[in-house]
Amino acid sequence: GQTGKLMYVMHNSEYPLSCFALFESGPCLIADANFDILMVKLKGFFQNAKANKIESRGTRYQYCDFLVKVGTVTMGPSARGISVEVEYCPCVIANDCWNLLMEFMQSFMGNHTPGIPSVFGTKHDSIYSPADTMVQYMDLFNKIRKQQQVPVAGIR
Amino acid sequence: GSVLDQSLESLLHRLRGLCDNMEPETFLDHEMVFLLQGQQASPFVLRARRSMDKSGMPWHLRYLGQPEIGDKNRHALVRNCVDIATSDNLTDFLVEMGFRMDHEFVAKGHVFRKGIMKIVVYKIFRILMPGNTESIEPLSLSYLVELNVVAPAGQDVVSDDMRNFAEQLKPLVHLEKIDPKRLM
Numbered sequence: 255g256q257t258g259k260l261m262y263v264m265h266n267s268e269y270p271l272s273c274f275a276l277f278e279s280g281p282c283l284i285a286d287a288n289f290d291i292l293m294v295k296l297k298g299f300f301q302n303a304k305a306n307k308i309e310s311r312g313t314r315y316q317y318c319d320f321l322v323k324v325g326t327v328t329m330g331p332s333a334r335g336i337s338v339e340v341e342y343c344p345c346v347i348a349n350d351c352w353n354l355l356m357e358f359m360q361s362f363m364g365n366h367t368p369g370i371p372s373v374f375g376t377k378h379d380s381i382y383s384p385a386d387t388m389v390q391y392m393d394l395f396n397k398i399r400k401q402q403q404v405p406v407a408g409i410r
Numbered sequence: 411g412s413v414l415d416q417s418l419e420s421l422l423h424r425l426r427g428l429c430d431n432m433e434p435e436t437f438l439d440h441e442m443v444f445l446l447q448g449q450q451a452s453p454f455v456l457r458a459r460r461s462m463d464k465s466g467m468p469w470h471l472r473y474l475g476q477p478e479i480g481d482k483n484r485h486a487l488v489r490n491c492v493d494i495a496t497s498d499n500l501t502d503f504l505v506e507m508g509f510r511m512d513h514e515f516v517a518k519g520h521v522f523r524k525g526i527m528k529i530v531v532y533k534i535f536r537i538l539m540p541g542n543t544e545s546i547e548p549l550s551l552s553y554l555v556e557l558n559v560v561a562p563a564g565q566d567v568v569s570d571d572m573r574n575f576a577e578q579l580k581p582l583v584h585l586e587k588i589d590p591k592r593l594m
Contacts, residue, residue, distance in 0.1 A: 261507065280506045284497040285471070291492050292473055299448040299508075385497075 261300070263293060264388050274388040278396075282385040308395045310337045319343050320358060327398055334398045338363070339387070346382045348374045411585040412552045418531070421555070421582050422520060425529060428578055429522040437532075438463040438518045440543050442501065444509035456509060458500050462516070462543060468495040486569035487587050491560060516546050519553065526568070527575060530556045555583050 264274045273289040276282035283289075293300075312325030323339040340359055345351040352370055359367045373389045413421050426434070440460050445453040459470040475490030496503075501511075519532025533553050535546035557576060559568050576585040 259506075275503065277503075277506050281499045281502045283499060283503040286495045288492055288494040289496075292471070292494060295473060295475075295492065296446075296454065298450065299446055299454060 260303070262392050263290070264391065266384065266388065266391075268387075269384055272384070274385065276385070276388060276392060278392070282388060284383075284385055306399065308334075308399065310391070310395075312337075327395070329399070334401065337391075337394060339391075341387075347379055348382055348386075349379050411555045411579075411583040413531075413555060413583050414552050417582065418553055421531060421553075421579070424579065424582055425520075425522045425531070428575070429524045429529065432523065435521045436463075436519065437461065437521060438516070440514065440516050442514040443512045444504050445512045446507070446509045455512075456504065458504065460498070460500075469498055469500045470494070471496050471500060484566060484569045485573040485587065486557075486559075488566070488569070490563075493560070514540070515549070516543055524575060525571075526561065527557060527559050527572060529575075530554075530558070532556075555579075555585060557585055 260278060262274075262276050262278075264276070266272070266274065271287055273285050273287055274282060275285065275289060306329075308327065308329045310325035310327045312323060315322040315324070319342060321339075321341040321343055323337075323341075325337045325339075326333050327335045327337050340355060342351045342355050342358070348370075356367060371390050372393070373386050438461070440462050442458045444456045444458060446456070447453045455474070457472045457474070459472070461467045471494040473490075473492040478488045478490070505511075514537055516535040516537060517532045518535065519530060522529040522531075531553050534549040536549050537543060538545045538547060557572055559572060561568050579585060
């Protein structure tokens, strides 16, 4: 008798040995690759919304201390948008490098530069973790899922 | 099998002689057992374990399946096993998935290895107040002795090695194959 809750299981090529499992506005579990095997065992208890599988695939660029990943977002056979991920590698506190990140992004994204991601909320001074990246991808993918099937560039 | 508290030292002494030469390894773990009730009659069981004495270790999530068919002839109990290392928000996550904690306990003891075999001698402590691992009391006046191996599927031959090793521990401790159904 539980109301339908969505759990997202995500993988990131940047962390090949890990599996991320998250609930919307809930905890994000970081586990090793065996978690996928556990999910197979739990098949009878959950409904698999496999049709909703979404992925972003593309090229990874390293520019000095920055990491830029540009990918095409696809859902099944159809392309739904483009994702751009920018990371400033030396820094682990979001607040300390947000301005630098924004300046860097403006240099090639111009008006498309986004505002500070909501995943930081009030905790600007906490240490960044890969889970924060996955939450942002989950938000982006959900936005893309909700869009009409018109080729639009969705940039985060 | 098990040994009474007063026989612990003799058993540890023999194990030190029989097992691989390594630094003596002790552990203090807190284990929580979670159940997920579904349409099926038997709930899905997951065990979440964390180290209380070693900092920085990931949490350990384990699934143990039902004993495999054809088990009667083997010397050891064989079960499907999935081990997962996780971040420390595991319990919050399991609850969010719909699991509820069934029981918890603290285990304190020693680990020995011989090749791929692992021998664990530990004492179980009852937790007096839920969630408070500071106030615990021993469940019994003995230590449990467990011999186990994690191996890829189909390697039943290890159970012979296990039986041979178990022979060497007699008469200090008698290790027997247990029937988990009798314990449920």
